[in-house]
Amino acid sequence: MKQSYSGPVRAVILDWAGTTVDHGSLAPVRVLQQVFAKRGVLISEEEARRDMGVLKIDHIRKILLGSGVSARWRDVVKHDPTEADVESLFANFVPLQLECLVKYSTVIDGVAAAVGRIRKRGIKIGSTTGYTRAMLEMILQPAAAQGYAPHCAITPDDVGAGRPFPWMIFANAIRLRVEPLEAIVKIGDTPVDIEEGLRAGVWAIGVARTGNMIGLSAEDFAALAPAVQAGRLENARNALLAAGAHKVIDAVADCESAIDAIEVRIHKGERP
CATH class of the missing domain: 1.10.150.240 (Putative phosphatase; domain 2)
Known part of the structure; x- marks a missing residue:
């Protein structure tokens, strides 16, 4: 009988545009x-x-x-x-x-610092994307120069198909040498990111403010009236929850508390 996993989160797999770079996925x-x-x-x-x-x-x-x-x-x-x-x-x-x-390869505010902190917890960092390998290669070096460099960066070209198929997450798990799958968290800003995570059998966190669900640069979002901001955030959060996200955050900068909450659920015996 397989022993129930009750350990910590071992890997976080992040999307690119709208999640870690290119605020608003423009x-x-x-x-x-x-x-x-x-x-x-x-x-x-x-x-x-x-x-x-x-x-x-x-x-x-x-x-x-x-x-x-x-x-x-x-x-x-x-x-x-x-x-x-x-x-x-x-x-x-x-x-x-x-x-x-x-x-449009600017790393979103707070990403590098948050990723640095979770790496210090021993959590490995992977990534998946809708970009081709050639496209992602254009982003990797500029992102690294701004302080964000995942341990692993997988594209659909590497595995034969993109989202919603779970193959990129499986490839991350293999290259990062992380198991079981319930020790992995996928973070992304679109419903298909969430579907990718669920189909892979990992935890899924949605990102509401910085990504495609709102679709605005940081400056344009800040220029909205507070009531408009709140309404758009609520719609984005609800759409990601409806897609099956286990947690929804506004930005990757907020991910640590969501990871902590998932670890509590793992310790209680819950599974994605």
Whole structure:
């Protein structure tokens, strides 16, 4: 019989855009809108954000096949969207995204310090992303220069598929040499981050303020009226909880208390 795990959290696996870098997850949205606009099809920010977190070619496919965008595509391009269109849009997306990433690679306030503190607790740091390997490579060095460098950084390219499949989390566990899975916490800012964690059998923490659910830079969010801030935060928290998050925090800077709460649940015999 497998012995019940009651030890501490051994690894935290963090998302990138909107969670550790690029407050508001702005880079993918701006480029997606630009790529579609070049074909004469305008997409809203809501349409660009709806499926954020999945591998970027899958993201483009979901946008293109959505009812509103596909109808606009037919009006402009004069044929139903095809897989060839998806691949063509993705081919246009990649160089623009690579060009944009360094501009939006600023580490979110509080991330480096919080990660440094949890590393001192003996917790290993991994990461997953919807970016390709080439895209992530554009972020790793600038992030490290700002004080954030995970022990492990896995992309969909490394495992054959992106979220919501759990393969990137499994690859992190292997490379970090961490087990059991219930000793791992996944932290991310989108519902598909949460789904990735749940499908992997790990704990999942949602990030409400800095990521895709609100979609604003730190400055733009700070400029909102307090009541508007509160309303947007409540909506973001509720969406992440509805996705199955075990805890929701506003930012990675707040993650230590959430990790502590999960450790209490582990000690009580609870499982993700």
